[in-house]
Amino acid sequence: MKNIAASITISAIAATGVEAQEERRRIAPAAVYDVAPGLGHFTDEVLFGEVWERKELAPRDRSLVTVSAIVSTGKTAQIAAHVGAALDNGLKPAEIGELITQLAFYSGWPNAISAVEETKKVFDARQIGAVGNSEDARMELEATAEAARKAIVDTTVAPTAAVLSDLTNRVLFGDLWRRPDLSARDRSLVTMSALIAIGQPEQLPFHANRAMDNGLTAAETSEVLSHIAFYAGWPRAMSAVPVLKHVFEKRKE
Amino acid sequence: MKNIAASITISAIAATGVEAQEERRRIAPAAVYDVAPGLGHFTDEVLFGEVWERKELAPRDRSLVTVSAIVSTGKTAQIAAHVGAALDNGLKPAEIGELITQLAFYSGWPNAISAVEETKKVFDARQIGAVGNSEDARMELEATAEAARKAIVDTTVAPTAAVLSDLTNRVLFGDLWRRPDLSARDRSLVTMSALIAIGQPEQLPFHANRAMDNGLTAAETSEVLSHIAFYAGWPRAMSAVPVLKHVFEKRKE
C-alpha cells in the first residue's frame, strides 16, 4: 500500500505537503478535507485504511478492478493516478495497454482513446517506451464453451443484427479474446469489473463464469464487489449482487 | 432566480455581454445561440423562464437536485456554475461538502473527487475557508426502519458479498447517514436525485420513502422528476415515473 499511497499522492495530487507526513498518513489531498471533511475521513479511514489493505484480493487485482472501473465509466481525471498505482502494484505496461484495448470493446472507443492519452503521460513520465504486441502464441478458448457462446450469438443476435453478430464472433472472440497480451483470467476480471461499473449486469453471468473458469475464486469475485462499490458507487455494486448470487449457486450445483 | 441567473451567467459562462442586457434576459451564453439556437430558446424560455421559476420546489431544493444530478453523472464542466448558484440559493458550504461525501458512496469516488476540485475553486473565489465537521449530535435513524433495512441486507447481500454487507451496515448506515452535517431529508433528496440521474431505479423506492418519511412532500417529489429531466435527460426521469407511482400508491394504503 505504501506504493499506492505514494504514487497517488505524489504523481496525481499535487502538494499534499505536510499532511502526508502527519502521524496518520493522509492520502486524500488537502482540498478534500477543506471542502468535504467527511469525504477525507472515509477516504483515509475506510477506502485506503481498510479496503485496499484487505488481503482477500491482491493489490494487483485491486488495481486491475479500479482502473477498469475508472476507464469504463470515463473518469478521465482519475486515470493517471491509478495507472501509476497499477504499475507500482505489478501490472506491466503491456497489460495496461491491453486492458484499455479490452475496454474499447466493452465500454466504447471514446473511453479507450481518453485512457490512452492519460496513460501515455504516465508512461512518458516513467520513461516507459512503446509497448509491443506479445510474441506468445494466441490463447485457445475452451472449445465447448466457445461453441455454446457462438451458438447463442448466432441464434439470438444474428437474425436482428447480422453484422454485430459477425463482429462478435470474428473480431471479439476470434481475435481480441485470444490475444496473449493479457491472461484469460485478467481479461475476464477486467470485463466483469466494467460490466458492474457501467451498470450492465445482463452480460455479467457469462463473464463472471468465464473469470472463475479461468482461476478467479468466488471469494475474490465477492471482494471485487466491495472494492468496486467505492469506485463506481454503491448502487452499481448492489445491483450486481443478485446476479452474482445466481452465478455462485449455479456453479455449486 | 436573479441570483441563479447572475452566478451562472457571470461566474461560469464568460462574456454574454450585450445579450445579458437585452429586454428579455438571456442566461444561455451567446455560443449556445450561435451553435444551437433551439437550445438557447429552450434554455431561456423553458428551463430558466419556467421550470426554475415554479414555486412547487424551493430554489434551494432545485439546487440540491441539480448539483446532485450533475455530480453523480460526472458532468465536471457544469459543477462550478451550479455550486455557485447553490450557495446563492441558501445551501451552506458545509452542506455542499456533505452532499459530495454522500455522492462518493452513491455514485463513486471519482465523481466526488472531481466535484471537490471544482467546488474548491468556487469556495476560493468567494473566500470560503475550510469547512469543519458539524459538532451537532449524530442523527438517530428510526429504529424499526433501520432494523428492517439491516435485515434485508443481512439476508440478501451478506451471503454473496459479506464485506459489502458489512460496509453497508457499519460505514454507510452506521456512520455516513448519521452525520449531522446534512439533514436527513436533504440527504435522502440528494440520494434520490442521484439514483434517478444515473438510471438506477432499483434502489429508488427505499430512498424515496426515506425522503418522504423525513419531510419531503409527494408534490415536491413529483416536482423533482420534472426538474431532473432537464439535467439528466428525459429517459432517466421517465424510467423513474412507474417506480415513484408505486411508492406513492403504497404510502396511501
Add this chain to the structure above:
Amino acid sequence: MKNIAASITISAIAATGVEAQEERRRIAPAAVYDVAPGLGHFTDEVLFGEVWERKELAPRDRSLVTVSAIVSTGKTAQIAAHVGAALDNGLKPAEIGELITQLAFYSGWPNAISAVEETKKVFDARQIGAVGNSEDARMELEATAEAARKAIVDTTVAPTAAVLSDLTNRVLFGDLWRRPDLSARDRSLVTMSALIAIGQPEQLPFHANRAMDNGLTAAETSEVLSHIAFYAGWPRAMSAVPVLKHVFEKRKE
C-alpha cells in the same frame, strides 16, 4: 472516408506525422500504438478499415449516430473530431446544432452545453458563423400516432408527475419534435442512437418505430447497432438487440 480520416487525424489528433503517410494509412494516432498496440490494430483494421467503409449505412448517417453516441454519453474530448467529420460527411451546421438541442432533452443539459462549446471551436476554425433557426414550416406529427402517444403520457405519467407530463406534451412534442431544423427521420435516428448509447432501452421501441415510420430502413437500423457498439461499447449494443428484434417482428405482423 478520406474526409473522415483527414479531419479526425488532422484537426483533432495532433502530429500523427509520418505514420499518416505510411503505406497503409493509420487513423489511430501514434500514442495509441505506443500504449495499446491492440487498440491501434482494431481502430485501423476494423473500425475505420471495415465498419466505416460499409455501404449499408451512409457516412452522413454514421456521423449522425457517432456524434449522438458521443454527445449523449458526455465524451467531450471526442466531440470536436467527430463534429469535424460530420461536417465533411454532409451534415449541415444547423443540423448539428439541432442534434445537440434534441440531445439536451434526451441526455440532459450538461451534455448539450459541453457539446456546444466543443462545436463552437470547430465552427470558428472553419469560419462557420451563427446558425439561424430554419424558416421552413413546422413539421406536422402524424395525427393518429401523436394522439396515441399523448394518451399514454396522460395515463401513465400525468397522475404521478403532472408537470413532467405537461412538459412532454407541450414542449417536447408540441415544440422540439416539430422544429424543421432537422428532418423527422434524422431526429428519430439521433434519439434512437442516444437511447442505445446511454443504456435506456425502455423507450427504444417508440423511437425505433418512429425512425422507421419516417424512412429509416430495417437494414439501416440493424447497421446502427454494429456501428454504435464501437462508440458506446458492446454491452449497450447487445442489450438493444432483443428490443429491436421485438420491434422488427411487430412491424412484420
